[in-house]
Amino acid sequence: MTTSIVANPALPESAVKAATRRTKQRLTSRGATAASLIIAVLWTIPTIGLFLTSIRPEVDTLRTGWWQIFVNPTFTLENYENVLFGRDSLLGPFLNSIAISIPATVFPLVIASLAGYAFAWMKFRGRDILFVLVFALQIVPIQMALVPLLSLFSRGFSFGGDALLYEGLRGAGLFSQVWIAHTIFALPLAIFLLHNFISEIPADVIEAARVDGASHGQIFFRIVVPLSLPAIASFAIFQFLWVWNDLLVALIFASGPAAPITRALAELTGEFGQNAQLLPAGAFISILIPLVVFLALQRYFVRGLLAGSTKG
Amino acid sequence: MKDLLTWLGSLPPLAQIPIIVGLFLAVATGLILLIEVAPRPGRRYTVIRLLACLLIPGIAFFLLGSVWWAIAVAIVLGGLFFLLDYRSKEGKGYVFALVGFLGPAFILLVIGLVYPTIATIYNSLLSNRGVFIGVENFVWVFSQEQNLVVIRNTIFWVLVVPALSTAIGLAYAVFIDRSRGEKFFKVLVFLPMAISFVGASIIWRFVYDFRPAEREQIGVLNGLVTLFGGDPVNWLQQVPLNSFLLMVVLIWVQTGFAMVILSAAIKGVPIEQVEAAQLDGTNAWQRFWNVTIPSIRPSLIVVLTTISIASLKVFDIVRTMGTAYPDTGVIANEMVTLLQKFEAGRSSAFAVILFLLVLPIVIFNARQIQKSREIR
Numbered sequence: 001m002t003t004s005i006v007a008n009p010a011l012p013e014s015a016v017k018a019a020t021r022r023t024k025q026r027l028t029s030r031g032a033t034a035a036s037l038i039i040a041v042l043w044t045i046p047t048i049g050l051f052l053t054s055i056r057p058e059v060d061t062l063r064t065g066w067w068q069i070f071v072n073p074t075f076t077l078e079n080y081e082n083v084l085f086g087r088d089s090l091l092g093p094f095l096n097s098i099a100i101s102i103p104a105t106v107f108p109l110v111i112a113s114l115a116g117y118a119f120a121w122m123k124f125r126g127r128d129i130l131f132v133l134v135f136a137l138q139i140v141p142i143q144m145a146l147v148p149l150l151s152l153f154s155r156g157f158s159f160g161g162d163a164l165l166y167e168g169l170r171g172a173g174l175f176s177q178v179w180i181a182h183t184i185f186a187l188p189l190a191i192f193l194l195h196n197f198i199s200e201i202p203a204d205v206i207e208a209a210r211v212d213g214a215s216h217g218q219i220f221f222r223i224v225v226p227l228s229l230p231a232i233a234s235f236a237i238f239q240f241l242w243v244w245n246d247l248l249v250a251l252i253f254a255s256g257p258a259a260p261i262t263r264a265l266a267e268l269t270g271e272f273g274q275n276a277q278l279l280p281a282g283a284f285i286s287i288l289i290p291l292v293v294f295l296a297l298q299r300y301f302v303r304g305l306l307a308g309s310t311k312g
Numbered sequence: 313m314k315d316l317l318t319w320l321g322s323l324p325p326l327a328q329i330p331i332i333v334g335l336f337l338a339v340a341t342g343l344i345l346l347i348e349v350a351p352r353p354g355r356r357y358t359v360i361r362l363l364a365c366l367l368i369p370g371i372a373f374f375l376l377g378s379v380w381w382a383i384a385v386a387i388v389l390g391g392l393f394f395l396l397d398y399r400s401k402e403g404k405g406y407v408f409a410l411v412g413f414l415g416p417a418f419i420l421l422v423i424g425l426v427y428p429t430i431a432t433i434y435n436s437l438l439s440n441r442g443v444f445i446g447v448e449n450f451v452w453v454f455s456q457e458q459n460l461v462v463i464r465n466t467i468f469w470v471l472v473v474p475a476l477s478t479a480i481g482l483a484y485a486v487f488i489d490r491s492r493g494e495k496f497f498k499v500l501v502f503l504p505m506a507i508s509f510v511g512a513s514i515i516w517r518f519v520y521d522f523r524p525a526e527r528e529q530i531g532v533l534n535g536l537v538t539l540f541g542g543d544p545v546n547w548l549q550q551v552p553l554n555s556f557l558l559m560v561v562l563i564w565v566q567t568g569f570a571m572v573i574l575s576a577a578i579k580g581v582p583i584e585q586v587e588a589a590q591l592d593g594t595n596a597w598q599r600f601w602n603v604t605i606p607s608i609r610p611s612l613i614v615v616l617t618t619i620s621i622a623s624l625k626v627f628d629i630v631r632t633m634g635t636a637y638p639d640t641g642v643i644a645n646e647m648v649t650l651l652q653k654f655e656a657g658r659s660s661a662f663a664v665i666l667f668l669l670v671l672p673i674v675i676f677n678a679r680q681i682q683k684s685r686e687i688r
Contacts, residue, residue, distance in 0.1 A: 099325035184424030217348030245508030
């Protein structure tokens, strides 16, 4: 009680100021508030609609719009049961998605932080040009790399037909091609983002370590990695979402038993009318993990996006 | 190597994760340890370096299944590299460490992006049977009316989507700036970023759904139309409109991205400038136009280029929403379709055209980075 009285005298002035400022803002922007409300509603309705569709019985979904759930509430989990354990189960593709996404997040992170360190703190001729080239690779359409990479994977590489340099990965492993493809396609952006962060570490810190006789390996392990954990975390989330949500790479490199959930869903949408009732529940399962990851780790994700944007 | 991967592939998917990640981390740790100990002075470390230079390429090529003389060549090159490193100006082991850091990324980028880009450009000059036919694939692209529609659509995508998502994102960021519940409002619009294009397409299929007039509509859009007494429309069959409706899906996804970046930029606008403008008697609109916009210009450029590239590459949305609908094709989707029809040459020609469309954006951005690096 006493403390609040003591603390109070400092409050009023700033509080009043803030209050007036806030009301001023609210008064001048009544139209703006309305507009932002409209945008927020427009942006949310489609997802809510899908969710409500996924928990309605199939007969109702086919007969009436999802908004009828407010008039005539009917709920069921049957759709989810069918999607997970039914005939065209999406459980397998769902597990495939996890098995693809986690390694495809770890690989580029490690490789890119090594390269990012070298670009930031090791001197060599042509460093800046090489760095810009790596960045430019980021914008090469992935589609362009697919055909040659696919033939590299399936046929190997040889000089003049008989001097085999590398035998190819045909039939080797379920996910190896997807992992490698995702790793490669992630590298330019990963190197760029991590380099931006790593190069912001104060030079004094690195110099001090060098004077103390630390080698590059030690500096990397003891100083750079611990200090850039936030950037590493944010890129990890970014890459995980990207791989999980990818369809293009999956369509080319992950066929049959290796197909992730995006591909399985895309194939479901292709079968006109068939299995259409599985789509809402299937789609919701597929967006569940990214949503959870995203909402839980939102702060890091946004920080990562900003790290990439303020410098570029 | 191949046997290992084949064995790995026979395990249940989830069991593969710890094994492959563990193997990878073991290799990476070994590499860093090597980088760490190799540059030390003394004969022992010189020997370690020499052995590493000879053995690593040898073993790598052996695991890839090379012929013997390729392995021999690799070992000889490794030895040459050792000498180069030994006589390096920066001290023994410096080049060794540098290659240790950059090597893995460099090799992967050359294999997976540089080589394929060059190969695609070459492929675009070949027929399906691998015969050199010059620019015939490009002639084919530009002589088919269908393909011209595809190119026109792609250009529309790259003009409309970045403009609209940036405009809406900016407006939203300004409107909710410093308002109550700002965080919550942000999440609502940002959420679609986490949803895959496939998921987004399915969501929007249910928005655009069409039923014949005598039945009850289940799509929101037609639900609204009939509520106000109109006749339901088969949205995705209306020719110029359907492409735009597909663009709406990408705008829906990308607005959140624009909003977050621009919102952070707006918060970075110096408050003194805004207040000075306020004292000069400017109204909110003038302040926005003359103070806010100039100071968030760098972020605006980043947002516009990022979304432009995303819309040039858009593929998933068109594929999952509208392959059955007329005149909605875009280059990125056409490429994959042609590839699946074993038309590698024509597909590559489309790839080259897409690359040419992206090129100005690449050059522009590369310049910006070079500038920012020069400042450092």
